[in-house]
Amino acid sequence: GDSVTQMEGPVTLSEEAFLTINCTYTATGYPSLFWYVQYPGEGLQLLLKATKADDKGSNKGFEATYRKETTSFHLEKGSVQVSDSAVYFCALSDIKAAGNKLTFGGGTRVLVKP
Amino acid sequence: DGGITQSPKYLFRKEGQNVTLSCEQNLNHDAMYWYRQDPGQGLRLIYYSQIVNDFQKGDIAEGYSVSREKKESFPLTVTSAQKNPTAFYLCASSIAQGGFQPQHFGDGTRLSIL
DSSP: OOEEEEOOSOEEEETTOOEEEOEEEEOSSOEEEEEEEEOTTSOEEEEEEEOSTTOEEEETTEEEEOBTTTTBOOEEESSOOGGGOEEEEEEEEETTSGGGOEEEOOOEEEEEEO | OOOEEEEOSEEEEOTTOOEEEEEEEOSOOSEEEEEEEOTTSOEEEEEEEEETTEEEEOTTOTTEEEOOSBTTBOOEEEOTTOSOOOEEEEEEEEOSSSSOSOOEEOOOEEEEEO
């Protein structure tokens, strides 16, 4: 079945540092890929998405490129802020799966210190 | 503003008691989902519904039940058969078809056992 693996946290950074969160996936079909962010005590918010190979999703300074050859969708941000402290989830949705279901990675907690 | 409303934000259950978590959306989405999130872990799918009066089991449906009598509502009942119900429950919705569409999440309900 489909699966998503992302690096374990917590990741602790200083403000203005470069952030990378690795995400790799296994899928039988041709998935769409997503990054969601969860702030403390809240639900998930869509951060960015990519629907085909070599697509780059971007939002709020975050970027991720859909790499079919390495089955990866790593999240990057060039200069993080304290407000970026959150849990980040990589997820996929397989077009062949019924119901537009999402498969999530385990989440990566990011803590940005001033 | 369109969105997903989950209530209550916090819920306490006594042993042997059923409780129902509310989820309402005004996004006119066809598909709705329930996820369970345990501390430090990713999201696991409990049930989903692609259309009114129809729903399917997800990966961890045992001990839970749902109904979908209206497009905008998808309540989840945690029954006494669920032996470890303490968790954060998230409801989501999306346009049903395609696999390209992101899911939109509510702010969650935190369920605890007294």
